[in-house]
Every structure is written in structure tokens, then in C-alpha cells.
Amino acid sequence: MLQEGDRVVKLEDLMGRRGEWLRGEGPESDIVMSSRIRLARNLADFPFVRLAGETERRQIAERVEAALKDSPFAPHLMPLRVDELSELDRHFLVERQLISREFAEGQGLRLVFIDHQERYSIMVNEEDHLRMQVMRSGLDLEPAWKLINDLDDHLERHLTFAFDEKFGYLTACPTNVGTGMRVSVMLHLPAVVITRQMDQIFRGLEKLELVVRGLFGEGSQAMGDFYQVSNQVSLGRSEPELIAKVGDVIPRIIEYERKAREFLMNESQENLHDRVSRAFGILKTAQTISSEETMHLLSSVRMGVHLGLISGLDTPTLNELFLLTQPAHVQKLVGTDLDSADRNIERARFLRKRLNG
């Protein structure tokens, strides 16, 4: 089905690239990192993935591959056999947000199609037969919907998706049924965190049937003050309604963050300036540094750059540093598996080189 040789080379190629969500372009990109829309789909003639044997998983993968083959997307999409990748490579893809953690740690034949710009990711044999996502830099939901909808339209011409008049697109878990859609916006909210307003935002969003998750790191911990806002329900609202549900609230959160930044600048600019300068200083000089501390300090520096307190760094570079200092990326940079202590030393070395250059 897939050749081992060219796949590995291509995966290494991603390392030097700046994926879509790191571009730091698009509307409001100082606060909004990225917009993402995911659709869950299942083939009507196969059991859901957890009951699918290896033969059926292979047949599902072959059908998706064939459906993509003659599409306008095909030249850009490269398939990766995730079940044949090393643990390090799988975590590398998780850190780049191209596959889910569950998919990385799953079992059986699994495939992901990604493009070189890292806008598309199509997971085959995740919890559902198909989990496809489109990522855009900045706050850019409508274009993301157009791209994923086109992809879905194309696949639908070649595949028959499980669908019910009442429950909509049928998924392995009833929490995703209906549109099968999850709309997510990733935000950087350091000033909201400093001014302790996150709780208030959480409560407000909950009432609107929206979910907030911390990003990066294990579980739901928010590292580097990154939060992801997404829709809680997927059934009973149309796709544009769900997009509006998430999209309409984002400007209000951005406003919160801008007000908090303004407040910090007005009330205690010296303290803030001190805080971001010290963070920058540590990142430039540390000899060993954990991923957690790096994220925490980079978050301050990122805000400092946007407030004009630090110069000589741009948004894409900063975004990239968040990614390149993640555990799997540090190991890929060095080219070998490292334990945690060695990772911390290599991470510090890398930061010194990048920030003092």
C-alpha cells in the first residue's frame, strides 16, 4: 500500500517547515494562533473502528486512499502509516497537531494523510473511520469550513458515509453525532491569566455550550497560556451555526485579553517590562530547562514582543520556538532519543543559539 523509504524522508522534511498554525499570519494572529475544523465520518458498509479487524482496517484505508487518488488534493497529500512509525515520530506528529494523542497511542493499521503546508490532516481508523481536519493561521473559520467542506464533498462522491435522517452523520460515540463537526480556535491569553480572569471566561463559555481546554502538555493542563475554545454539541445545529457559535465569542475573548494587557501596561508597566525581560534573559542564558518552564517564559516573551517591550523577534519565530522546544521536537533536532535530563540540556542549548544569534 505504501512505500517505507520515501515516507521517512518526507517526515524529516516537516522539521524544517513552518506549519500552517505557526505562520503567525491571518486576522488577530497576535492572540489567535489558529482556527481548526474537524469532521468525523464513517463508511456505511463497515463496523466502527473498534470492531474492525486488520482486514477491514486495511479495506477502509484502501477505500479512502482510492477516493483521494483522483482528487485535486492528491498531489499535496502524503500518506503515513502511523502504526509503523516509531514512538518518537508519532509524538512528533502529535506536537505538530497533525494527529491526536489517542491516534498516536492506538492499535492496528492506522493512516494519516497530511499536506506539506500542514493544513490538512486526514486520520483513517481513529475512533471513527475518518477524522479530517483543516487548520488555518489566525482567526479564519469560514475559509477553513470551505476547505473541509470541499474535501468532504469530494470524498462523498466516492464513498458512502453512514448517515441517518434523524441523527445525521453517525459516529462511534454519540457525543460526535449529527454534523460530526468540531470547531476549535486556539488562543494565547497570558494577560487574562496574569489578571486571574480565566475562571470568569470559563464560566461564561460553559453557558454558551462551549468547551475550553488548555493546550500542550498532558491532559488538560494549560501550558504557555494557550487555550482552545470549541463547540460542545454537534447535533441540532447546522455547520454555519456551529461556526458562528464559536466564531462570535472569540472577538469578546480577544477584547478581554487586550483590555488585560492595556491594564497591565497602564497600572504596572515596569513590573510587566521586568517580567518579560527576565523571561527573555533566562531563555537566552539557561543551561538546562524543562519544557514547562520554556513554555511559561516564552509566553511572557511573546506578549512582551506584541506590547513592544522586546524587539528583534517576530511572531512566526516565537510560534516556532513553542513547537521546536517540545520533547519530541528536541529529540528530532538532535537526531536521537534522549532522556528528560538530556532533553533539558539540549533544549537550553537550542534556545541560546536561536535567541542570541
Add this chain to the structure above:
Amino acid sequence: MKCQKCDRPATYHITEVASGTPVELHFCEEHAREYLSSGQKLPTDQMTQVTEQVAEHLVKHLVVGKAAEELKRLDEQTCPYCGISFHDFRHQGRLGCPYDYQVFREQLESLILNIHGETQHKGKQPSKGAEAATRRTELIRLRREIKEAVEREEYERASQLRDQIQEIEESA
């Protein structure tokens, strides 16, 4: 019906089955959350909202809105296509095939209402419509029968089934 812990109306009807003997519970949203998050292995930090966990737990451990005596009957229902029982679903938290939404419609409808607040899909429809999907459901059963035939070393039967699948696929 009122919440068991306060005067608000009970909107979550939970049949707790974890202890073996089903117990019926009726809570308002707040107390349902409190109940569902206690004693469960949940991330306690505020980053993940509880609503999502409630949905997850309803799917995994509980049947909503069903009287205790009905539970046994519902649990024993089995999908003729993929073979899972409703009991399997409650323990796995995941369905076995698209047809389960037909077989377990009664049970799933109240669960879906609790999760989404709605039970009627609105939005995109596949161009082929729902019928095309339903017609293909038969293939799930045939694929399962092939697996079973191969296990029993009934290779002739397996090959017949393969032909049958091919026929259906080509007619579509």
C-alpha cells in the same frame, strides 16, 4: 420531578448500574455534575469543563431516563449486523456499527438529548441521502460472517459470502 438534593427541577435522570443493583437518581444539572464527578477518576483542574465529562460518563457508565427494571431488557438487545449488545456499548462507551443507532434508538435518543439538547440533525446531508447508506448496512453483517466462516475453516462459505459482497458493491 424535583432534584433529590435541592428544589430545582430534575433534568438528569440517572440509573446507576455500577453497584450491580440499579438505583434511580434524579438531579438538577448542578447536582448531576456533583454526583458524576465524585468518586470518578476525573481531572480536577478547571481547564476541562465538567459538562463534557458528564457527557462522557453518561455514555460510559449510565443509562439515562430508564427505569431500573427496564434496564435488563434493554441491555440484552443485540445488533444483528455487528453483534454488540447495548450492555457492551455502555461498558465500552463506543458503538459497534452505524446500524446500532436503529437497534438502540430508544435508549440512544434520551442519551443524545442529554448530550446535545436536541435529537434532530440539522445541516449538511450527503448527496446520496440516507437510503444509500442504509442499503450498505447489509455488508457489515456479511463481512462479519466471512470472519466467522474463516475462523470455522468454512472456506467455501467464506468465498460465497465474498461473491455476495462483490455483487452488492457492484450494484451500488
